[in-house]
Amino acid sequence: LKERGQESIVQYNTPKFKHPTSSEIRDNxxxxxxxxxxxxxxxxxxxxxxxxxxxxxxxxxxxxxxTEF
Structure with a gap:
């Protein structure tokens, strides 16, 4: 990092999505x-x-x- 002039980096977590329940699908x-x-x-x-x-x-x-595959 120092070679690139950076002192630190910010790393984000991958968001986790919840699949809707059958009732949520039916109602929404x-x-x-x-x-x-x-x-x-x-x-x-x-x-x-x-x-x-x-x-x-x-x-x-x-x-x-x-993905489609």
Whole structure:
């Protein structure tokens, strides 16, 4: 660090997300079933359903799948 002119660094913890319970899903979400097909990507689905591809992480978080693979 000293070679770079730094005396210290700040390291942050990774946030932990809680998956919603069945009752939370039922009461707060409009769930749409989508059957995955070749070429599907979270950002494409987010654009289709939310109108914003940057919201891909909501689909990934809800499905407990951080990536498409």
């Amino acid at each position: 979400f409009n769930v749409i079933t989508h059957i995955w097909s070749t070429g599907d990507r979270y950002f494409k689905l987010a654009d289709e359903f939310y109108g914003n591809p940057e919201l891909w992480w909501i689909i990934a978080l809800y499905n407990q799948k951080p």
